[in-house]
Amino acid sequence: MADDSRHPERNGPWQVHETELSYENPWIRVETSQVTHPNGAPGIYGVVRYANYATGVLPIDEEGHTWLVGQHRFTFDAYGWELPEGGGAKDIDPQISAARELQEETGLRAAHWQLLGEWHLSNSVTDERAFGYIAWGLRAGDAAPEPSEELKVERVPVRTLVDRCLNGEITDSFTHLMVLTALERARRGELTEEIARHLLD
Incomplete structure (x- = not known):
């Protein structure tokens, strides 16, 4: 300094x-x-x-559904819904941290992962780096949220997630980034045919 x-x-x-x-x-x-x-x-x-990276996951199952996590955010004193997200140490591969968050919050494990993008969430005042993934080949298990978290989990069609982003019901910027990027990658043929179909149909 x-x-x-x-x-x-x-x-x-x-x-x-x-x-x-x-x-x-x-x-x-x-x-x-x-x-x-x-x-x-x-x-x-x-x-x-x-101190940590932000990680997030857009999980999609064989029926074209995804999982949303609902919780009260202290910063805004408001309840909201978002994709599974959390932090991970900078000396750990962000995908490993994202997989841990997915399992902790939803109980899901994924066989397949693809990086959607890396973003700066609020670059005027923070140096936070965020890594977003799409995950499929899902297997259900038991969730194990942190003691400080009081979470609700909802399984919804992917298109419902898109609608809830567009109508303003979901305001979390990280969720919007993952959804927008996944849609565009699907249109460009950069995702598997099945996953792209769930996103675009």
Whole structure:
């Protein structure tokens, strides 16, 4: 971290004079930097740095159904539905973490996996990286949510998931990214024929 205002570090068009740790817990670190903005004005820039990657899964079974997880999100004090999602340590393959989250939240195990994409979920203030997957060849089992989670699980047709995203019932951005990318990959022929049919029919 830069601490000498006479020799600021560069971050693209920003000059970074000093960066201080404002807050830290096991999941996030908040940094505040004294900067010179691209227009030459002095100011500050706050960044939330994540300890883990975000991982998410769009599971699709042989009948063209997927699983949604419902829970109350503390940040918005609101209940919502989303695809199975969670965090994973950065020194672990994100697919392994995604498979763990899928099993913990729904009890499902998947024989086949395909990376849908990697995204920055809120890149103006965080460095969080998200990895989304599509999974099929599903086998049911027992869910094992974390003690801090109070979850509901719902199995719905994939097209119902798409409709609930489009009508605003589902607002989770990570879910939208996985759905949108899966639909486009299906249209481009980048998914198996069966999975593409479930998405596009």
